[in-house]
Amino acid sequence: MSELNLFSAEQTSELLEMQDARRNFLRFLACSPLVSNATTLGSLAVLVGAIPAAALAQSYDVLRAQTRKVGDVIESPEDALNVMDFEPAAKKALPSAHFGYLATGVDGDDTLRANHEDYSKIRIKVSRLIDARKIDTSMHLLGAQYSSPIFLSPVSSQGAFHAEAEVAVARAAGAKKQHMILSTVGNSSLEDVNKAHGSPVWLQLYPTDDWKVTQALIKRAESNGVPALVLTVDRQGGRNTETLFRLRRLDDRTCVACHAGGFANEVSRKPMFSNIDVSHVTNLYGTGMSWDFVKKLRDSTKMKIFLKGIMTGDDAAKALQVGVDGIFVSNHGGRAEESLQSTIGVLPEVVKAVGGRIPVLVDGGVRRGTDVFKALALGATGVGIGRPYCWGLAAFGEPGVAAVLNILQREFETIMRQVGATSLKQITPTSVINDIAYAKR
Template identity: 35%
Template sequence: MEIINVRDLEAAAQKVIPTVGFGYISGSAGEGWTKRENEAAFKRVTIMPHYLTGYGSTDLTASLLGSKLSLPIIVSVMGGHGMAHVTAEAGTAKGAAEAGTLFTTGSQSTLSMEEIAQASPGPKWFQIYLPADRGKARELLERAKAAGYLAIVLTIDGVGGGTAQTEWRNRFRVSLPSGNFSERSPQKRNLGWEDVEFIQMATRLPVLIKGVLSAELAAEAVERGCAGIQVSNHGGRNLDDVPATITVLPRIAEAVGGRIPIIMDGGIRRGQDVFKALALGANAVAVARPVIYGLALGGWMGVQGVLEHLKAELEVTMRHAGARSISEISRRSLTV
């Protein structure tokens, strides 16, 4: 599958994903301002080239909580894989592994976490919407650890559900199948730090929280023993008129001070976007919608193609910016 621009994939995927599925995957909350702003905000950050460095090769490898990656781009959790392609999360996980990176699957995945783990040898994290029933929550966490998942990602911004209007405008509601439950378990909406501690104690795996948008919450996450944070506004799906992730990243990075890794998602469509996020303090970025569009168009090879295209664009950007490795990308490379 030839990719010229990752943005082109959305229109192409719309032709092959059923209307209900595409509406869910591409949907946004409210009027869609936050979803659009996630991408638009990158345009207000520009890159300052640095030439005559004498540098030759570039090193794009990264390390994230002990996992060695070929690129600082991971696959974020998102629903709807099964609506995009028959292989569902198994195809996405395989594509991520072939690209040399990490895949995050979720508690509401189409396939079971065990099926996904068996489909790919690459590193994987398990995202959880914490069930209100502690027994069912513990069971999920124990299964994830037994299946070989290396970390747990707790989504914290699902407290009020979503306010997506796309489904209502198209007069449908999506009920996603789940491979991890024989019957649906109510989600705990009133999350607190005691829930983070519960997960930490239940698995002894690294625990990250996803949905951080403030420096204050980021700093507290460090103090509470979180292994990492994911700066995320849920792709603009849960609540409109919240800030674009790239705009809050610098203050969050300052508050964290390098003590734990920061992953940022939202609006990543080019390698230049990856570069800007790394320069503003992220250790890695996470992508979701472009990967699912790649899955819809080419199965696991489409996923691999999206990731490798972003990697190639990042490498070109690094050469122009005079950065030989990921660690050399800094705010000095930007004009903000």
């Protein structure tokens, strides 16, 4: 029996990581002009071997160095220092119209920017002398356990970013046991996504203006074991996506084959609508939904119902009254309306209205692990990302998505340790100072 077999699987993994860190450290030293001969290197090897692994992990970071030159745009997922590094790589990889679709907000993109910028108005309080070497980042949601509170929000038409579309995303999320929500108008089938993820994902729902189509979508979700429908309620008034329009002008490709007029053509490549009669559908988004529709949907299925797009405490209270199972604070990544209301800014108001009776999810503008921490501190159960994982998908496929998740999780775990929070329940409103003005009203 080898020495490694004496340890548990978790201990073995940690030991291998420690050994790998030592090897990398020695490899770095071997290339250094400070080490002039083999005798010196051998002595250092003995010294490094005697250093406790935890101490080495803490001190080694400052000695990390790129092994090759990296330009302005990263060429592999390993080159990324943060998730924002993936955006220029995605822009380089995509046709201008496709990147424009991913990048755009509405009007002047001010709400899009507010989503992220408002995170800088929240400060984190730290506590010292707490042993946080072992932390638990698992999220419990509707009876399921996920490895992280970071989940993948629904983004439509991911085939515009990569040939494997949502299947590549599902593989990356499933490998890390992270939660994922599939868009009604995704390019991969629910069946394929569930298989790639390893467990049923949630389905974001655009119900259309034909109730028979809505019923067919519900049936398809139920037959595939979907635990929850996420009804999007923020696309009722149309939108002015100026950034998309500007970048589309730079794209001289013929797009009629993919973007012909009429609803049937619009969803012809969307698997959720396969074998469903859509001849009576006139609109996917502006369907005139009301609270009565939410009640009707609630009564039509045993799946859990979340409302995505709630941005006020008043609407959250109404959602409770009609019996929904959860709230999703979202403004469609700043592409629903130019309200200048960030999702993190309104989150406390919604959480207060809900009063802990149902879970509250949030997305919009999350770019750092510290952003995740701040959202959890203000009451979110889970924190979604959209553009970042699509940047990774567009640039590098599944490895790019995995790298984005790795970076955000690493940053999140780092701030948890720095703060002294060893589990999600220890991240509370007292963990932050919220300077967003309209959050205090």
